[in-house]
Amino acid sequence: MTALSPHPDRLLPADPGTRDVARRLYGEVAGAPILSPHGHVDARVLLDDERFPDPAALFITPDHYVTRLLHALGVTYEELELGKDARERDGRKIWRTFCRHWDAFLGTPVRFWLESELAEVFGIDEQPSEASADRLYDELEARLSEPGFRPRALFDRFGIEVLATTDDPADDLAAHLALREDPTFRGRVVPTFRADRYLTPGTPAWAPALAALAEASGIDTGTYAGLLDALRSRRAFFQAAGGTATDTGVLAADATPLSDTASERIHLAGLAGEVSEAEASAYRANLLYRFAEMSVDDGLVMQLHAGVHRNTHRPTLERFGPDTGHDLPAVGGYTQPLAPLLRDFGTAPGFHLVLFTVDETLFSREIAPLAGFYPSVFAGAPWWFLDSPAAIARYRAAVTDSAGFAKTSGFIDDTRAFCSIPARHDMSRRADAAFLANLVVTHQLTEDDALGVARRLVDEQPRRVFKL
Incomplete structure (x- = not known):
């Protein structure tokens, strides 16, 4: 049997003196509450508080970090049963496939998260393998049947203070509202307004999205003006439900405004199925500008x-x-x-714009310089392909010179896999402790200053940036 025992000094510097400093810095924040201002866990998981279906549904199928690498090694998504309803999947079969490919994750941040989850959350002390797969599956199944491993109990055990979800503007937020009114739930789960479906006329999802938004808001979205009114109405609804932020995902960040007349014409052309690609791009860029305009007005990040x-x-x-x-x-x-957006809103009081990238050359070339001038701009944490220890260190080095620590967002776990939340935040805290320790031993920071920064990165920064 190969033991599963994550090292207490993992990710901390190899040099003994630097490592001692890093240990003290990490120890200061290791148990701090988790503020998760951007993620994709469904609020209904906490509202219903039902046991997780099986180990595969917890560790594998919801986590595209896991499934994509298995796919890259020739494991088909049919084998992982991603096309099936969750209740019809063979969790044991999927788990065996995962265990057979455990070594595929060596050296990746996914391995760090999975080892932390298995050992520190579920008390597993044996490495996954083809030989151990059934044994571990049965052990995990037994854990999942215990009350202490239901979603709300884990939420409390993980020390999560705030958890943000990602939600369509037409969502009724019933789960969020019910959680707020539930006296037995002590956490805070807040919605995030994600309006990507409304950006691009001519796409298959656009017209159905407009119809859903019209039904949710009671406002006719058959016109551009009506769409803006409906979005404003739903933003206010999200704020009333505890939301503090919006999120937008686009290929290009163009935010050039159009006149209302031009926007109305393209909107109607989109509904008629006669919009060109250039018109759709211009409409999308205009809406991105309008989203910033709305944030200046209503205060949503x-x-x-x-x-x-x-x-x-x-x-x-x-x-x-x-x-x-x-x-x-x-x-x-x-x-x-x-x-254009920063010209008009970059210095607007109270406006917060958090910029994320998966092109890490942008951190030093554009994002940090922007954050180092505009009061509104914050450098979003390394995200997606960059949320690894090495990339976090490069991010800190790239951003700190131009923008310092105060213009960064705090860590973003961006996860659908509920049990990976504490592991991901722990990884970030260790990586930041290592970075700060190197500044201390090279006499660029005092240890007291580094302790203050470490505390702020996990608490004050996300509270301030995301208005929590």
Whole structure:
């Protein structure tokens, strides 16, 4: 049997003196409450508080970090049963496949998260393998049957203070509202307004999205003006339900405004199925500008995730849907595309714009310089392909010179896998402790200053940036 025992000094520096400093810094924040201002866990998981179906449904099928790498090694999504209803999947079979490929995750942040979850959350002390798969599955199944491993008990055990979800503007937020009124739930789960479906006329999802928004808001979205009114109405609804932020994902960050007349014409052309690609792009850029305008008015934080080619493998999209691992990084840019938006709103009081990227050259070239001038701009944490220890260190080095620590967002776990939340935050806290310790031993920071920064990165920063 190969033991599963994550090292207490993992990710901390190898040099003994630096490691001692890092231990003290990490120890200061290791048990701090988790503030998760951007993620994808369904609020209904906590409202219903039902036991997780099986180990595969907990660790594998909801996590495209896991499934995409298995797919890259030749494991088909049919083998992982992603096309099936969750209640019809053979969890044991999927788990065996995962255990057979356990070594595929060596050296990846996914391995760090999975080891932390298995050992520290579930008390598993044996490495997954083909030989141990059934034994571990049975052990995990037994744990999942215990009251202490239901979602609410784990929420409390993980020390989660705030958990943000991601929600369509037409969502009724019933789960969020019920949780707020439930005296037995002590946590805080807040919605995030995600209006991507409304950005691009002519796409298959656009007209149905307008219809759903009209039904939810009671406002006719058959006109551009009506769409804006409906979005404003739903933003107010999200705020009333506890929401503090929006999120937008686009390939390009162009935010050039159009006249109302031009926007109305394109809107009607989109409904008639007669919109050109150039018109659709101009409409999308205009709406991105309007989203910033709305954030200035209502105070919702604007998160912008740009530079991702979504759903690049059409057969996988058609068979298994989006968010199944075939979104890929694009070369991005913010300074020029956002120039009109920042010209008009970059210094607006109370406006917060958090910029994320999967093109890490942007951190030093554009995002940090923007955050180092505009009061509104914050450098979003390394995200998606960059949320690894090495990339976190590069992010800190790239951003700190131009913008310091105060213009960063705090860690973003961006996860659908509920039990990975504490592991991901722990990884970030260890990586930041290592970075700060190196500044201390090279006499760029005192240890007291580093302790203050470490505390702020996990508490004050996310509270302030996301208005929590």
